[in-house]
Amino acid sequence: MSEAESIENYILQRYDELCNWQEVGSYYGDSDFLNFGYWTKDTRDQKEACENLMAQLLAYIPDSSGNILDVACGKGETSAYLSRTYPAGSITAINISENQLVFARKNAPGVNFQIMSATDLAFDDNSFDNIICVEAAFHFYTREDFFREALRVLKPGGRLVLCDVLMTLEAERRRESRTEKNYLPDLQSYSELMERVGYQNVDIEDITEQSWRQHYWYAVKYFHAQFLEGRITEDVLIARLKPTYSRVPDMLYYLKGAGQKPV
């Protein structure tokens, strides 16, 4: 099996498992978001943080007319958020997992959901006014291939807006859902990659504190409170927090940003 296939298999298995964990849905305030969110001092819970993150990303798009592509749409909660601004008929959303798309179609009726990989977009050149990709590009084989595909299907002047995770080289090599091919040591190399692919007006910002770190503290407190109140067993507590703890030594940056297709 190629490295690309084994990453895709792992992702399908892992996210499909997450879909069935009831405590994960409760953690997200019974929403179907699946990201760290963006936390301010007033943010009360994970669902609100995920909504904040969407607002932060959409702020890179000055004109919300036209259509938008939601890449790696998870269970469709990001697409549902987009439908607050965009008519559902102008939103297309893709994911590699049919199981997640079953949830998505319920969460965002009217959105055009399609099973598709971010690195092989079955759309004509110049199809979308804007593209959003929330916390997923680190999974793609490769991120650079996705940047090229996104640039191809964007209309001139359109933007790719995204948030993404950079991990240590050792973690990119070790983790089953990631590849060394996506290793980037810092934000400057991220911007340079986007520019090399052909984006202009690239604007990448470090939000490690507002996203990953604040999510970490909230998740740790949330699941411990659930345990103290007898809502979950010790086994469940450990199972839910293990992935969170394991990210600590691996994490370099959580970033958000945008790049524009030249006119």
Ligand SMILES: C[S@@+](CC[C@H](N)C(=O)[O-])C[C@H]1O[C@@H](n2cnc3c(N)ncnc32)[C@H](O)[C@@H]1O
């Ligand atoms: C952390 S989740 C984020 C989901 C959603 N964007 C959100 O913020 O709630 C990552 C998503 O990327 C999807 N994904 C991973 N590799 C993909 C690929 N090559 N093409 C499309 N989607 C992919 C996964 O199935 C999963 O839904």
